[in-house]
Every structure is written in structure tokens, then in C-alpha cells.
Amino acid sequence: MPVLVEINTAGWRLLTLASTSNPNTWLERFGEGHTTYLTIFNPTSCIQSTTVSIDKRAATPSDANDTLDGCIVNLSGPESVHIDLTIGAEHLKVIKTNTRGKPC
Numbered sequence: 001m002p003v004l005v006e007i008n009t010a011g012w013r014l015l016t017l018a019s020t021s022n023p024n025t026w027l028e029r030f031g032e033g034h035t036t037y038l039t040i041f042n043p044t045s046c047i048q049s050t051t052v053s054i055d056k057r058a059a060t061p062s063d064a065n066d067t068l069d070g071c072i073v074n075l076s077g078p079e080s081v082h083i084d085l086t087i088g089a090e091h092l093k094v095i096k097t098n099t100r101g102k103p104c
Helices: 002-010
Strands: 018-020 026-030 035-042 048-054 063-066 081-087 091-098
Touching: 002 026, 002 035, 002 091, 018 026, 035 048, 035 081, 081 091
Parallel strands: none
Antiparallel strands: 018 048, 026 035, 035 091, 048 081, 063 091
């Protein structure tokens, strides 16, 4: 899968600079600068909904897409960025974010 090569090349980051509203989902961040990846995993046997909130310390993304589904992800929030997701049982989402301004 090319996306696995992309996130591996971007490199895992200790600080996610994001959080999820659902404790049943796991969040990790890969990359820094203008392009970052957020992986959100649902380890449960049930569909889970969550909101990913990107920290103000991170560069504000101008766009985002779900690299596995190929869909554009809606970004919301005037003060900080929120991404609403529904994740299938034992499923992974990989959200690629891009910024146009100064990277974090």
C-alpha cells in the first residue's frame, strides 16, 4: 500500500498535536511541516464516531483527505480545526492534512 510508505517516510511523531473525543479510538501523527498524517484506529468490534480536534500549536490545515477512501474530509471550526469521523469496527482512517502557511 503506497500510503504505508508515505506515512513511514513521514515518520512517527511523539506529539500528536490533536485529540479524539472518543476514548475508544487511538490517534497517532506522522510527519511535520506542510504535510502531516493522522491515523485514527478503532480497535473495537463496533462502529465508532469521533471528532478529531487539531491543537492550536499545530499549523492549521487548509485541506485534508482520507487517503484510504480517497475522500475529501470536511474541516470545521473557527478557532480550531475539527474533523468528524465514523470508523468501522477494527478499521483505520489515515487523514492527510496540508497547510499553506508556516509549518509547525
